[in-house]
Amino acid sequence: MSIPKTYNPRIAEDKWYRHWLEKGYFYSKPDKREAFTIVIPPPNITGVLHMGHMLNNTLQDVMIRRARMMGYNTCWVPGTDHASIATEAKVVAKLAKKGIQKSDLTREEFLSHAFDWKNKHGGMILKQLTKLGASCDWERTKFTMDDDMSESVIKVFVDLYKKGLIYRGVRMINWDPSAQTALSDEEVIHKEVSSKLYYISYNIEGSGEKLTIATTRPETILGDSAICVNPNDKRYTHLKGKNAIIPLIGKIIPVIFDEYVDMEFGTGALKITPAHDINDYQIGDKHDLEIIDILNDDGTLSKSAQLYVGKDRFAVREEIALDLEKDGFLVKTEEYQNKVGVSERTNAVIEPKLSMQWFCKMKEFSKPALDHVMNDDIKFHPSKFKNTYRHWMVNIKDWCISRQLWWGQQIPAFFYDGNKFVVAQTKEEALTLAKKENPNITIEDLKQDEDVLDTWFSSWIWPISVFDGIRNPDNKEINYYYPTNDLITGPDILFFWVARMIIAGYEYRKELPFKDVYLTGLVRDKQGRKMSKSLGNSPDPIELIEKYGADGVRVGMLLCAPAGNDLPFDEGLCEQGRNFSNKIWNAFRLIQGWEVSDCEQPESAKQAIIWFENKINKTINEIDVSFSKYRISEALMSTYRLIWDDFCSWYLEITKPNYGSPIDSITYQKTIEQLEKILKLLHPFMPFLSEEIWHLIKEREEDIIISNWPKDAEINNVLLEDFENMTEVVAGIRNIRKEQNIPNKDQLVLEVINHQTQSNNLNAIIIKLGKLSSINTISEKPSSAFSFMVKSNEFFIPISDTIDLVAEIKKLQKELDYNKGFLKSVESKLKNEGFVNSAPEQIIANEKNKMADAKSKIKILTSKIASFQNS
């Protein structure tokens, strides 16, 4: 059969993925083996696969595939998140295109549209993951709004309410005027913007005096309840008991005194708008001021504003500035850098708003989650995120969990008799509870809270609810699969998700939800911007896979992705991955093209096999260590070098027979064994290629995906070192060929003086790779020859007629100078009493060895130079 020169990923990928599915390798049921579990960070149903997902899921797949080979019962649970705000926004937009307003629909009608949308688009991203080779247990695919999942969420809500951890109250919250819902603090991003600071003067009632304040939001003067100054501010003490008049509307408000006000800032006078600023609210509360909410939910001005009613807050800002200026109230404006909060989802500028919402008390509740991370029961990789985590946890605030949306789990609070309510799993239970208060209540009288829960209120129990551990805490699956092993996700959702899962884990399982958290970096584009769905700057991963193969893309992502480091994405990395695929493919092509016969095994092959067996064991050890430290890119690099350098450049170059000659059966057999081992090591990183070659080597039942992960063994380090030295000898010969332009077909003789190292065993290899006719041991150096040194052995290639004496002497002189300098530094170190007295014995012995070594090199070099100069 003829095998193409380049590897074609298309042939392997779909074929093997289907095969693995058919064989059921991805599916997991509890059994006697130890479980290895990962729950996927459920991507939003609104999302399509982007580079962040690629990185994340490749890492998860690597961990799962390796664990599977190590004999664990692996279970990778996939699924999607209903993403309440994002999805609702998409559905609303889609309906709007059809001319349908959300307000035209009943809740049920809207939800039916939303589920239609979810059914159409929601599975897309999971389908894309299969292209990447993700070995998820697809039979376990979950959605955060599946009936059982929602039921678990509601159960948790009711439970926490009963425990007194959930309460309802009027608080200052973050209002998103675009989505028209409350947000948690975490959903608000503070951005620096250039804005203006407006200086506005207020007339003081009953005097000609004016009082000037500074504000970035002049439109909010319509909601002012007071002007506040610092009681220690001598400029304003005389205003005690006076009133100010709000410009344009003429409303009279008191001048109040509070030390909160910074005398240095602006004019030292602060307008107080309790409805639209958290600080003003607190001052207003303290001084018992009127709260005037001048904004509607959509960010337009309300009737309470009196002016500009129905106009947008930003339009009003400009308009009111003009009007104030016209009437002489605007003193001046200044350029000003300040920070505004915007909605993480809609990018709308957040309004602080006083509103009735549901909250979860976090302070005490989160304590175990903090402790168990700080004492490494749960390990973060890299550990620097422990700091960030701690900082957030100790400053944790109550979590606003209600959202004024329809898409999500509706809050199970049922109202009756006006403001009275009960919290219960079902309306029937609620009725029973309500009847205790008022026996006349009927089920029709109960009205469920319109709001839904924050999306993260469902995803924080994800590792438990996917195994039904909330509804049935003692079921077999949860006890088997929980706690999960690795959580692999981005640091951007450390608080949104990771921290809260840990909290929920200790609350509902009394146990950690996962043992290790691997926080990836963010994938950035070439301008250093975060790649994300909202920016739309991510290359299409499916196109990349088509171009470079899934394995190539996986390798490309992993090579540059040490834990926690951002990676600027460069397509060249995928190219490197593809080239690597091809390298392995061609190594395989070479081997399968060999003609096997009973001829004698060459000495060089014998030595190469022994060496490579040691080398592979050493590398397996390195790879295992890297994995245990979650240094996945290092594990891959070890594998990469083992294959490219050790296997291809050395092992195969040594063992491959001369052109047209057959290979002996022992070497052939051994080579196949080595190749198989290598493919196993490669499998977690490059599943398709490894499976493809595994089966092309020979027909067999067993698939590599479930083969055993190779174990490391005793390593003969002396042998490895000898081989290293040997490679330097070969490099020396190649160097001389290159410098002197000696073609490979010209066979050379290599002469060695007192060649004492054990690498005599490796002479056969040197002869083969150096294209030598022989290696001779000599006692005196030849009169003129090219030469090089490896350790303290001197090698010669005698070709007197072509040698460039001047260049050769120059080269030797350079080497001599280096060694002299080196000797000097070693000697001075050894003369230093401080060093000799305080350095450990081993270090001193090493220095002495170095000195002896340098001395002997200097001696050799000096005499060599002399002999050249004489000739």
Add this chain to the structure above:
RNA sequence: GGGCGAUUAACUCAGUUGGUUCAGAGUGCCUCCUUUACACGGAGGAAGUCGGGGGUUCGAGUCCCUCAUCGCCCACCA
């Protein structure tokens, strides 16, 4: 404003308790080579005052101080 982390070759990063020739890897770059698995390749090469300055030590990329630059997280100063 508070906290955390980083700064090592053109790029992306290793460098474990200070001590072997410790200044490394991969990519890229330069030179040569279409040789018989692979040009998605081979052989060789150049390349860094380890951000600046100070200190501790016999010895510092590694520990301490300081400055600079960058990044991240948190935060209610108009």
